[in-house]
Amino acid sequence: MAGKRRADVSRRRLIRAAGGTVAGVAVVGGGTVTAMATGVLDDPTPVDPFAGMPKSLALDLPGQPHYAGLTELPDPLAEGTVTAPSRRIPYETAMPNPSAVAAAVPTTLPFTFKMSGYRIVEDVPDEMQPWRDLIVPRVDTGLHDAAGVRMFKAANGRVYNHPVAQLQYGLSNLNTWRRTRDSFYLDRARAQAERLIDTRVEARGAWYFPYPFDYSGGAHTSVRYTGPWYSGMAQGEALSFFAQLAQIDIIPEDARTLYKAAADGAFGSMLRGTDGKPWVVAKDSKGYLWIQEYPGATPETSDFTYNGFLFALLGLWDYFKLTGNPLAQQLFDGSLTTIYAHFTPIRNKGWISYYCVPHRLPNDKYHNIHIELLRQMQWLSGSTRSAYLSDVLMDDYPTPKMPVSGNVAMAAGTHTLYRFDGNGAVTATKKLTVNSATQAPTKTRVRIKGRGVHYLITAGTAKDWYIAESFPRVFLRGQWFTSTYMPRRVATFPKGISITCYKFATNGATGATKTVKFAGDSNAPFDVRAIVNGRPMVRITAGALKDYWAPCSQVLTDGR
Known part of the structure; x- marks a missing residue:
């Protein structure tokens, strides 16, 4: 994935020795010996690192790199039961007044919560901003109505609006328009937006996008709802969708004003606590902020769903980009603080991560979403902690489905x-x-x-x-599941350990290796992590190892 790289001066040191002298470098794949600093060769006659495998296979990368990314989004209601709503849905029928909506947005947080000082990074290349992975075909094979709006069919045969399905389909059409500039996709995205606005519920000075049916979440025993009910994931994705639409210049100004109002209305729901209903944000008994995909009757009985929280966090970034509202920044900080603090109970070491905190249910579809959204959080926050946690989950259970x-x-x-x-x-x-x-x-x-x-x-x-x-x-063979980092990250070569690094060739040519050993811990910047010829590796971007790949099993990456 291309894009400018922001300067990160503290990480621009080249390969350096933490403890003084540095051992030299042995080139064992062809070429000449090049010393990185005063010292001696690590191993003038190293053992063949390929155990008889031809170098033409071991040091060649066929084809193009394959990048990581979201390729599909599962239906969050697929494992539950949908029935007709037990209550009337109080849809708002009045035309929105954008000025009144903006004036109703609270100017203070709903409660105090833990924060750590994480900041929103604004100068992110377009292709690294939220919802830039998914594209959709022109011919929609999914369920939709005559207006082209995504619909949901329950097991009882009834067809309903589904806010998350419409929001995600709208965002995917919007991204397809960005890539193609075909107005068909923008029009279809706007059809989703019109339906969502027409089916909004206004309460507590905010806009909510309702699920208009009763729902039982199966194994998730805390998920039992009578329609209408509301989700923090839907509210957060509405922030992303309407904030993005409001910034598209070719959309008429009056429509962009309406989309800005929809974003303001959704943001208002992020500032309404549990002292009234409906609510989607709360803090737990330890003071951590949660945007609840499935709010419970009380904050303690909610589902504490990890992926839905991460999706909502994308919406806070998009809304801040649109408005610069400092409360969005504070909610972002508190949300990322919670995400990091609750990684351990979500992780299922050596296997598929858990869907939510209270129910230890591994879910392979959402495991991959955890990997991808944590990776994106590094771009949006500059925090290497997100990237490291994404790496951990990828090593626990790598994405099994290859793109080709x-x-x-x-x-x-x-x-x-x-x-x-x-x-x-x-x-x-x-x-x-x-x-x-x-x-x-x-x-x-x-x-x-x-x-x-x-x-x-x-x-x-x-x-x-x-x-x-x-x-x-x-x-x-090849470079697979490539993760690109911005800002660049840092790998530490532990002192006294011989590490063989690899420079791969392409199109049948043979690459090279360098074996290094340092007298003290030594740091090097890297910009990419990938599965390269069957191993997790990072690509060094400066110094004598520039463009060489180091095995992740032998170096320590930042963010721990």
Whole structure:
């Protein structure tokens, strides 16, 4: 992902030794020996780091890099039960008065909560701003009405408006318009906006976008609602959608004024506490702010859903970009403080993260959303903590679905192939012997429960069998699930440890390696993390290791 890089002077130090002298660098993949500082060669005759795997495979990256990003959004109501509303929905029928809406926005926070000083970063390249991943086809194969508005069909056959579905579809059409400049997508985004405004509920001096049906959340026992009910996730996504629409110059001024009013109305809901109803923001018993996707009858009985909170946090960024309102900044700070403080109960070490704090239910669809939204928070806040937590979740359970098919390189020799049941138990094995290095296609790189990362082979004699990732004997060729960072991050090379770094070539050429060992801890800036030839690695951006990749298993990245 291209884009300007903001200066981060404190991180612009090149490779440096924390403790004085630095050992030299050995080039083992071809080339000449280059010392980084006064010292001696780390290892003049290093052991072959490829264990017989041809360098033409181990040091080459075929094709283009594949970037991380949101590719699909699950329906948050899919695992529950929808029935007809038990109450009348009090839709507002009067035309909005933008001036009155703006005047009704509170000028103080609803309560005090913990903050840490995190700041909104405004100078973010467009492609790194919220809701820039998803695009939609011109022909809508989903359920929609005659106006092109996204609709939701319950199991009972009834069709309802669904605020989050309409907001996300509107944001996706808006992003598709940005990429194509085809007014069709902008018109369809605006159709979603018109429906949301027409079906708003005005209460407590704010705008709420209702779910117009009763809902039971299945395993989430605290999620039991009679319509209309309201969600902090919907309110936050409304902030993003209407704030973004209000900033599009080709939209007529009167419409942009209306969208600004809708954003103001939604923001008002973020400033109404639990001293009245409806509410979507509260603080917990320890003083942490929560924007609740599923508010409970009381703050303590809410669902404390992680992904919905993160989506709402995007809305605070968008609203601040539109208005500069300092309360949005404070809510952003408190929200990020809560997200970090509650990472541990959400994390499921070595496996799929939990959907929410009280219910320890791993959910692979939302695990990937946690990864992506935490990564984006680094761009929007400048906090390396977000990026590090995203990395942790990616290593716990890597995104299994590859965007396109890739090739697994296998060294000459005998390999064990596996089949597993849903709990990771081995149900079958067989041996595969190859006389020379070979390749096999895959579309899945997945952690097996209780085990390491495996590839599911899709063709040849190993078709429908898993093989374990084990560089350099078995690895997925290429650069996958690439995360780009702004500002650049810092990797620390621990003192006294030999680390081999890699400079990859493309199109069948052979790259190079450098083996380094430092007398003291030594820092280097990096801008990208990716799965490169089957290993998590970071790309160094300055110094003698510029454009080399360092294995994440051997360096320490910032944000811990």
